[in-house]
Amino acid sequence: MGARLARVVFVDSSVPVDGGTFFAGWPDGGAELQAVIAENGGWWPLVPADYFDGQGLSAQQVARILAHSTPHPGATLVEPAVLTGPLGELPATYVLCLLAGDEPGDTVAELLTSDRWRLVEMPTGHWPMFSQPRELAQILLDAASESTTPTV
Known part of the structure; x- marks a missing residue:
């Protein structure tokens, strides 16, 4: 499915690890x-x-x-998750909700070293769709527009 995705947005979530x-x-x-x-x-x-x-x-x-x-x-x-390719190669935005923890977990931190991953922080808890819906919607719109911007 990865080839059909322009960008994935993880909202303060765990990320899959192949076999984990x-x-x-x-x-x-x-x-x-x-x-x-x-x-x-x-x-x-x-x-x-x-x-x-x-x-x-x-x-x-x-x-x-x-x-x-x-x-x-x-x-x-x-x-266990079954991945068909390295997650770090998938264009992704990770939304870190700071009230739930101010540092991403080790797996996410490693993925954020990829030039295809981007970190966005929100000063709210784990449910920004309720606590800050407009701000989260803007992050999603930004991620969508980033996906459609041609790279040179």
């Missing part, structure tokens, strides 16, 4: 969360409201997220 799972970089390999997924029939259950504390969200925004959330399919987290 979502939990590959976690200190405990995500053992606790993997157990929660197993206990919930293969689903990552919804989180409580206090999970969103300190992320720049109002009580109304948190209520909206919770009201429209669904459990996350656990297989996307526990099955």
Whole structure:
């Protein structure tokens, strides 16, 4: 699919590692969360409201997220990723939400050394689509226009 993509935007997310799972970089390999997924029939259950504390969200925004959330399919987290090429060769923008952590993880930091990857920082938490939707939309528009700009 990579040849069909002009640019990928990762919004404060993990990035896949060939042969690795979502939990590959976690200190405990995500053992606790993997157990929660197993206990919930293969689903990552919804989180409580206090999970969103300190992320720049109002009580109304948190209520909206919770009201429209669904459990996350656990297989996307526990099955190994299969990449057909180096991720660093794919044009990408990585959006780092500073309230969730002011440094990208090791895998992302390494990918950002590629001249095809760009870092954009946002002074908000992990859910900028709620806390700063206009600013995030502008980042997405900028990434889209960057993708269509011919290179010389």
